[in-house]
Amino acid sequence: MNDFNISNAKYVDPDGTGIHNHIIADIDGLTTTVPILSGNRYYEEIISLVEAGELTIAAADPVPDAE
Amino acid sequence: MAVVIDGNTGIDTIQDGTVSTAKIADDAVTAGKIGIPLGRRNLIMNGNMEVNQRSFSSNTARTQFTYAGDRWIFAKNDVVNYDSSYNSFSLGQTDIPGAKAYHEFTLNSAGSGTDYVRLEQRIEDVTTAAGEQVTLTFWARSNTGSSFTLDADGITAGPVAIMQYFGTGGSPSSAVETDFATSITLNTTWTKYTYTVTLPSVSGKTIGTNYNDHLRLWICAMMDDDAGKGVQIAQVQLERGSTASPFEFRSYQDELHSCHRYYEVIGRGERAQNGSIGVGTIGSRWTTRDYFGQICYAPKRTVPVLSIRNGTVQIMTDASTQSGVTPTFQYIGVDTAGMRFQGSTHTNNVVAYAQGEGLQINVDAEY
Numbered sequence: 001m002n003d004f005n006i007s008n009a010k011y012v013d014p015d016g017t018g019i020h021n022h023i024i025a026d027i028d029g030l031t032t033t034v035p036i037l038s039g040n041r042y043y044e045e046i047i048s049l050v051e052a053g054e055l056t057i058a059a060a061d062p063v064p065d066a067e
Numbered sequence: 068m069a070v071v072i073d074g075n076t077g078i079d080t081i082q083d084g085t086v087s088t089a090k091i092a093d094d095a096v097t098a099g100k101i102g103i104p105l106g107r108r109n110l111i112m113n114g115n116m117e118v119n120q121r122s123f124s125s126n127t128a129r130t131q132f133t134y135a136g137d138r139w140i141f142a143k144n145d146v147v148n149y150d151s152s153y154n155s156f157s158l159g160q161t162d163i164p165g166a167k168a169y170h171e172f173t174l175n176s177a178g179s180g181t182d183y184v185r186l187e188q189r190i191e192d193v194t195t196a197a198g199e200q201v202t203l204t205f206w207a208r209s210n211t212g213s214s215f216t217l218d219a220d221g222i223t224a225g226p227v228a229i230m231q232y233f234g235t236g237g238s239p240s241s242a243v244e245t246d247f248a249t250s251i252t253l254n255t256t257w258t259k260y261t262y263t264v265t266l267p268s269v270s271g272k273t274i275g276t277n278y279n280d281h282l283r284l285w286i287c288a289m290m291d292d293d294a295g296k297g298v299q300i301a302q303v304q305l306e307r308g309s310t311a312s313p314f315e316f317r318s319y320q321d322e323l324h325s326c327h328r329y330y331e332v333i334g335r336g337e338r339a340q341n342g343s344i345g346v347g348t349i350g351s352r353w354t355t356r357d358y359f360g361q362i363c364y365a366p367k368r369t370v371p372v373l374s375i376r377n378g379t380v381q382i383m384t385d386a387s388t389q390s391g392v393t394p395t396f397q398y399i400g401v402d403t404a405g406m407r408f409q410g411s412t413h414t415n416n417v418v419a420y421a422q423g424e425g426l427q428i429n430v431d432a433e434y
Contacts, residue, residue: 003132003143028131030429032374038236039277041434042372 004028004045006055013060023057108306109315110190110201111284112138112325115302116153117167120323120332121429125152128175134433137326139170142187142285146178149289150297162257163206165316166302171210173297174289185226185288186300189434191368193231193280198268200309203227204261205286209253210297217287217296218250225249227262229305230283234275242283243267251287253298261311278369281434327365332376333428367432376427 009025012033023034027042034042049055118137126133126141127150133141141151151172160166170186177183209215217226224230225246233239247262266282274280284305287298304314 005131027372027374030374030376032372034372035370037277037370039234039275039279039369040372044235 002045002049002054004042006042006046006049008058009046009055010058011060016062020060107315108304108312109317110195110282110305110307111188111303112190112329113322114304114314115165115167115316115322116169117319118322118326119153119168120326120330123153126150134330134431135170136168137323137330138188138433140187140189140433141170141172141184143182143184145180145182147182147184148175148177149173149184150175154299156301163259163302165314166206169206169299169301171297171299172289173210174293174295176294177289177291179291183288183290185285187283187285188303189232190282190284190305193233193272193274193282194269195282196266196307197231198266198270199307200263200265201229201305201307202261202263202309202311203229203247203284203303203305204259204311204314205303206257206259206301207251207253207287208257208299209255210299211295212255214252214254215293215296216250216252217289217293219246224288226251226288227260227286228288229264229266229285231267231269231272232281232283233272234277234280236275236277236279238273239275239280240272253287253296257299257301263309263311279434324365327363328368329431329433331364331430333363333430363430367430369432371430371432374429374431376429 005026005028007026009023011020012022012024013020021036023036023043023046025032025034025042025046027034032042034040034046037043046055046057050057113136116136116139119135120137121134123133123135128148129141129151130143130146130148132143133151135141135151136153141149143149149172151170153168153170155168156163156166172184172186174184219225224244225248227247229245229247231243231245233242245264245266247264248260251260284303286300286303289296289298302314304311306312306315
């Protein structure tokens with residue numbers, strides 16, 4: 001049984017550089033930004049769910065060219 | 068001439084210099100004669116449970132963790148189903164002097180083996196009080212209308228215990244559990260419980276590299292054979308030494324500020340232009356996204372998790388208002404957070420700012 005209710009996970013590529021530093025997911029009913037950081041309870045749960053085949057992290061939305 | 072004060076001979080005055088400190092036996096003066104110990108004694112934050120930034124009230128048939136009043140967690144393992152709530156004491160209550168609120172949970176069901184639910188607090192830094200005696204006091208009672216006993220069946224530690232958790236990352240040492248009690252009987256009236264243990268030394272241990280080591284205190288762990296039982300818990304104190312001193316009352320502001328290291332809400336009630344709430348000052352902006360600096364009330368324990376609690380974020384620019392904007396953290400510093408708001412393309416002119424009627428953003432760095 002999971003520790004948290006997590007769904008709709010998606011990587012965030014803030015600057016369009018291909019570097020993911022966050023995951024956005026619905027956690028217990030709130031849209032939540034989770035840092036990709038070992039030791040973070042939500043990040044570790046997300047990875048656990050992915051490894052168990054219970055969650056997929058969608059690719060980051062493309063970021064238009066900045067000025 | 069040697070004089071022995073043994074309670075049988077009257078002494079009117081002891082003159083200066085006549086009895087050196089070394090001549091006073093260690094147990095000659097009891098704690099009750101010393102008065103109230105000074106200093107910040109309670110290692111527990113929000114021990115009186117009055118800070119509740121999440122506005123947690125109750126959950127029914129919950130199967131996941133619940134972050135309740137600040138710093139307090141209803142933690143579980145594997146398959147459990149429980150109800151939990153946060154309750155204020157009625158004004159003027161005299162059951163527990165000075166108590167403001169209590170946490171309550173009832174186990175509906177649990178799988179067999181190591182499945183459990185319990186009230187926890189995680190105290191930063193696993194080296195805290197290592198090798199020292201610590202004394203735990205709290206108040207609790209049964210909520211079922213009858214007394215019952217919780218014991219350690221099926222789990223490696225007692226229903227009231229503390230764990231030295233060395234974290235994750237690298238090659239941390241295994242956690243070490245120490246029982247405060249291998250069983251506890253809950254009465255139908257509020258009862259004060261006191262336990263003293265010696266925490267093991269951490270000499271030779273290794274702390275993980277993820278900065279998440281801590282002491283993990285839990286109270287009233289319940290397992291499968293405890294289904295149907297429920298407890299209420301209030302006014303928790305954990306202190307160094309073998310003496311249970313009176314509960315340390317802190318001001319709400321002191322307690323709130325301590326809790327801000329682990330959780331805070333940005334945008335709590337501040338009202339800005341047009342009745343909206345500004346959440347930050349723009350640091351830079353591009354045509355597709357905007358960056359805002361936000362000062363947190365307190366430095367965070369670690370890079371926090373960010374979520375919108377209430378309201379809808381909008382970015383106001385010279386020509387447009389964008390709604391449905393999702394904020395993400397770019398950077399968290401000592402006491403600031405750089406937030407980025409991703410919106411649709413807009414012109415890059417004049418000032419942009421984020422706003423939202425009733426906007427509140429959770430900043431969560433709890434374990």
